[in-house]
Amino acid sequence: EVQLLESGGGLVQPGGSLRLSCAASGFTFSSYAMSWVRQAPGKGLEWVSGISDSGDTTYYADSVKGRFTISRDNSKNTLYLQMNSLRAEDTAVYYCAKDYSCSGGTCYIPFDYWGQGTLVTVSS
Amino acid sequence: AIRMTQSPSSFSASTGDRVTITCRASQGISSYLAWYQQNPGKAPKLLIFAASTLQSGVPSRFSGSGSGTDFTLTISCLQSEDFATYYCQQYYSYPRTFGQGTKVEIK
Numbered sequence: 079e080v081q082l083l084e085s086g087g088g089l090v091q092p093g094g095s096l097r098l099s100c101a102a103s104g105f106t107f108s109s110y111a112m113s114w115v116r117q118a119p120g121k122g123l124e125w126v127s128g129i130s131d132s133g134d135t136t137y138y139a140d141s142v143k144g145r146f147t148i149s150r151d152n153s154k155n156t157l158y159l160q161m162n163s164l165r166a167e168d169t170a171v172y173y174c175a176k177d178y179s180c181s182g183g184t185c186y187i188p189f190d191y192w193g194q195g196t197l198v199t200v201s202s
Numbered sequence: 203a204i205r206m207t208q209s210p211s212s213f214s215a216s217t218g219d220r221v222t223i224t225c226r227a228s229q230g231i232s233s234y235l236a237w238y239q240q241n242p243g244k245a246p247k248l249l250i251f252a253a254s255t256l257q258s259g260v261p262s263r264f265s266g267s268g269s270g271t272d273f274t275l276t277i278s279c280l281q282s283e284d285f286a287t288y289y290c291q292q293y294y295s296y297p298r299t300f301g302q303g304t305k306v307e308i309k
Contacts, residue, residue: 122300140297188236189293
């Protein structure tokens with residue numbers, strides 16, 4: 079069974095830092111691109127950041143570029159999101175999800191697995 | 203970034219109704235379009251990918267169509283469990299972008 083389990087959320091002051099983790103199981107983690115998606119309270123979904131299967135290539139939304147860093151450790155089947163210089167508008171539930179990617183002529187189903195989410199609250 | 207615009211933002215419907223939600227991309231995305239259903243407090247659930255391919259386990263009353271810039275999600279016969287919020291998303295390029303969501307409420 080595929081599982082994505084986020085952790086690391088919590089209350090942090092503006093300007094502070096937090097690192098989210100997403101532990102993956104039930105699939106070959108190193109074969110898939112991954113992404114972080116967030117949802118502010120009562121708002122819609124916002125894609126935050128993505129990373130290739132090898133970790134060599136990363137992508138960011140303009141709203142977090144320069145403040146957030148995505149990474150992965152394929153030996154530990156874990157995805158990370160380092161969040162620095164946090165702002166009130168970063169308050170949201172953060173989900174990790176299996177992104178769309180292709181390898182060896184095979185393209186995988188996009189965003190078919192999501193974690194349960196972890197809440198990040200930025201407030202003084 | 204590619205902008206995704208859904209319409210309507212919300213509407214009321216009755217069980218048994220046929221409903222259609224539209225999604226427009228600000229530039230062509232071929233068929234790299236997914237639809238999700240989300241219930242309060244839950245993670246999004248993939249319904250359709252590649253614009254019209256039904257994800258495994260999703261009821262056949264859901265269907266998708268379109269390519270290029272204009273897409274639709276249709277629920278042929280609305281069931282009680284379908285009252286939720288629906289999002290489209292393009293995965294043609296980064297940054298991935300979502301529509302603003304369409305909330306389907308009970309009339």
